[in-house]
Amino acid sequence: MPDINFATSSHDAAEPKPAADDGGNLRWDIIELLFFAYRDFVGDPDQELEAFGFGRAHHRVMHFVYRYPGLKVADLLDVLRITKQSLGRVLKQLLDEGYIVQKTGDNDRRQRLLYATPKGEALVQKLAGLQTTRITKALAEMGPQDAETVKRFLRAMIDRDDPDKVLETIFASVNHDAKE
Numbered sequence: 428m429p430d431i432n433f434a435t436s437s438h439d440a441a442e443p444k445p446a447a448d449d450g451g452n453l454r455w456d457i458i459e460l461l462f463f464a465y466r467d468f469v470g471d472p473d474q475e476l477e478a479f480g481f482g483r484a485h486h487r488v489m490h491f492v493y494r495y496p497g498l499k500v501a502d503l504l505d506v507l508r509i510t511k512q513s514l515g516r517v518l519k520q521l522l523d524e525g526y527i528v529q530k531t532g533d534n535d536r537r538q539r540l541l542y543a544t545p546k547g548e549a550l551v552q553k554l555a556g557l558q559t560t561r562i563t564k565a566l567a568e569m570g571p572q573d574a575e576t577v578k579r580f581l582r583a584m585i586d587r588d589d590p591d592k593v594l595e596t597i598f599a600s601v602n603h604d605a606k607e
Contacts, residue, residue, distance in 0.1 A: 467561065468558060468561060471558065471560075471561060472557055472558065473486075475553060475554060475557065479550075481520075484509070484513065485517055485520070485521060487507055488503065488507070488517050488518065488521060489521065489526060489527070489543065489547055489550060489551050490551060490555075491503060491506055491507070492527055492542065492547070493548060493551040496542050496543070497530075497540045497542060498540065498541050499539065499540060500514070500518070500529075500538075500539040500540075500541060521547070525546050526543065526547035526550060527542065527543055527544060527547055528542050529541055529542075530542065
């Protein structure tokens with residue numbers, strides 16, 4: 428494993444490897460921007476969640492349960508691409524603490540449908556507010572037409588072969604919005 432030295436003083440800062448060393452074909456510029464953008468995008472909510480003893484998995488579950496009321500547990504597993512065991516631990520905590528309720532399906536009693544409680548809705552709104560502030564600030568540095576470019580880029584980054592029902596819903600609503 429290579430020795431990585433991230434120096435602490437500004438005059439001894441680590442230098443990136445020259446692009447020519449990797450054939451110049453890799454998009455280090457965008458890869459690193461995505462790493463840092465994601466770090467900061469989730470960092471704001473992470474600090475808020477820490478006060479509740481929650482982490483990113485809790486945030487992801489709460490986001491999708493809030494946005495898609497009545498989401499089946501099986502579909503949530505597909506969306507998050509996590510194991511039943513991992514989801515079970517997070518769901519139990521959110522259920523026990525009153526952020527989510529679980530109901531059985533009307534047609535299939537084996538289905539477990541998830542809904543955010545008012546307490547859960549308030550938390551999701553607060554977290555989304557933090558993220559919206561960051562997005563709005565970033566978009567303010569761009570032209571109005573650039574928001575569509577950003578959305579097109581992000582959609583293109585998503586694996587379109589994914590059979591995910593929630594993702595299909597998102598793409599359908601995006602296509603519907605584009606036609607209006």
